[in-house]
Amino acid sequence: MSAHIAVVGASLAGLRTAEQLRIAGHTGPITVLGDEPHLPYNRPPLSKELLADPGDSDPARLHASVAFRRRAVVGDVDFRLGQPVASADLDRGLLTLADGTGVRYDGLVAASGLRPRRLPLPGPRRGRYALRTLDDCIALRGALRPEARVVVVGAGFVGCEVAATALRLGCRVTVVEPSGAPMGRVLGEVLAQAVQRHHQAAGIAFRTGRSVAGVLGREQVSGVDLDDGTTLGADVVVEAVGSLPNTEWLARPGQPAGPDLTDGVLCDNRLLAVGADRLVAVGDLARFPNPLFDTTPRRVEHWSIPADTAKRAAATLTALLADRDPDPLPFTPVPSFWSDQLDLRFQSYGSPALADEVCLLEGDPEDLGAGFLATYHRQSRHVGTVAVNLPPARQRALREAFTALVPAA
Numbered sequence: 001m002s003a004h005i006a007v008v009g010a011s012l013a014g015l016r017t018a019e020q021l022r023i024a025g026h027t028g029p030i031t032v033l034g035d036e037p038h039l040p041y042n043r044p045p046l047s048k049e050l051l052a053d054p055g056d057s058d059p060a061r062l063h064a065s066v067a068f069r070r071r072a073v074v075g076d077v078d079f080r081l082g083q084p085v086a087s088a089d090l091d092r093g094l095l096t097l098a099d100g101t102g103v104r105y106d107g108l109v110a111a112s113g114l115r116p117r118r119l120p121l122p123g124p125r126r127g128r129y130a131l132r133t134l135d136d137c138i139a140l141r142g143a144l145r146p147e148a149r150v151v152v153v154g155a156g157f158v159g160c161e162v163a164a165t166a167l168r169l170g171c172r173v174t175v176v177e178p179s180g181a182p183m184g185r186v187l188g189e190v191l192a193q194a195v196q197r198h199h200q201a202a203g204i205a206f207r208t209g210r211s212v213a214g215v216l217g218r219e220q221v222s223g224v225d226l227d228d229g230t231t232l233g234a235d236v237v238v239e240a241v242g243s244l245p246n247t248e249w250l251a252r253p254g255q256p257a258g259p260d261l262t263d264g265v266l267c268d269n270r271l272l273a274v275g276a277d278r279l280v281a282v283g284d285l286a287r288f289p290n291p292l293f294d295t296t297p298r299r300v301e302h303w304s305i306p307a308d309t310a311k312r313a314a315a316t317l318t319a320l321l322a323d324r325d326p327d328p329l330p331f332t333p334v335p336s337f338w339s340d341q342l343d344l345r346f347q348s349y350g351s352p353a354l355a356d357e358v359c360l361l362e363g364d365p366e367d368l369g370a371g372f373l374a375t376y377h378r379q380s381r382h383v384g385t386v387a388v389n390l391p392p393a394r395q396r397a398l399r400e401a402f403t404a405l406v407p408a409a
């Protein structure tokens with residue numbers, strides 16, 4: 001098949017889709033366009049190993065695993081790096097790059113992921129950080145000096161990982177979170193409170209139920225004002241307050257029809273964009289229904305999802321370009337993620353955030369380090385599992401058990 005497929009976004013989902021297109025039998029040209037100057041790399045180490053180790057600045061080591069697979073499977077893919085795509089004419093099959101160059105395509109893959117949401121507050125820029133890219137990580141770790149006063153805004157997984165790493169580097173760390181205990185939306189109140197106590201005992205301070213009302217300082221950050229009138233001194237402020245989908249290049253101002261970009265790219269269960277032809281979406285950007293849970297389309301921001309969605313989206317696009325019907329079997333990936341914080345390794349399967357009930361199966365919330373297991377249920381149906389510090393063999397078994405336990409919707 002000689003059709004040209006363009007992939008926008010040269011990160012994990014873009015790379016994996018290029019690989020899967022070849023595996024699915026696509027022999028025509030593939031162009032992967034990425035705005036970052038780097039080859040695809042893994043983001044999880046950016047808040048963990050790479051942020052912690054100032055001596056390790058070799059990007060080759062960071063993306064060794066993915067770069068290896070790129071050479072093996074997709075050597076004939078044209079990677080055009082440092083090339084932001086400015087817009088897409090979906091009717092004519094034409095991308096326009098930021099430098100004005102046009103790129104024609106027959107099939108399009110949206111793999112442009114997310115960018116950090118920033119606090120909508122004025123104030124100095126120096127000393128304020130967000131973390132999404134390798135360059136963000138290198139900039140932040142230069143600021144995490146021993147004794148630096150670090151305020152992390154947002155106690156989600158990335159915020160808590162940055163807080164843990166900063167503590168390890170000798171910083172004085174406070175986490176500010178407007179809702180309750182850290183990662184509470186996913187872990188549930190009991191486990192989240194236990195994690196907060198664990199992290200506090202290690203030396204991380206928490207200001208929960210509080211939000212940042214102002215950033216202080218002239219050119220360099222000197223602190224933040226909280227909404228209860230108190231002030232925290234700070235040399236570094238890390239804004240870990242969620243992400244925004246990179247969909248602007250797909251917007252069609254003034255045109256009523258087109259893809260639904262309300263929160264990422266709305267797709268059907270085959271990852272075909274609703275309201276657009278020959279466009280599939282993958283990775284963090286794709287909002288799709290997963291019949292494992294229900295019929296509501298959702299985006300999933302886990303490292304495992306690029307590989308899962310790439311496989312299905314590549315099969316869908318290859319079939320469409322060959323005038324075949326895409327595979328009708330439901331796409332039911334099991335979301336899974338891990339998180340390393342201090343001496344705790346969290347492992348999650350399914351969608352614990354959907355639960356209305358949590359069952360604590362094993363372990364003592366006051367001693368999470370010794371191992372802990374909870375299952376998550378919605379209307380009595382198992383929708384998620386969270387393990388803390390369980391050995392790898394048990395984690396594998398939990399994943400398999402999860403797939404068997406959850407009935408299709």
Ligand SMILES: Cc1cc2nc3c(=O)[nH]c(=O)nc-3n(C[C@H](O)[C@H](O)[C@H](O)COP(=O)(O)OP(=O)(O)OC[C@H]3O[C@@H](n4cnc5c(N)ncnc54)[C@H](O)[C@@H]3O)c2cc1C
Nearest residue numbers: 009011012013035043044085112113114283284302303337
């Ligand atoms: C700091 C951090 C730690 C994480 N830790 C974990 C973890 O421990 N466990 C876990 O399961 N998950 C973790 N994740 C999540 C995981 O890394 C993501 O789910 C994964 O990277 C998503 O890959 P993606 O390719 O869909 O999107 P992205 O990685 O966001 O890639 C999208 C790419 O497209 C580029 N792009 C955007 N717009 C354009 C445009 N117009 N033109 C060209 N290119 C464009 C972007 O610059 C980017 O390079 C972490 C994420 C971060 C940021």
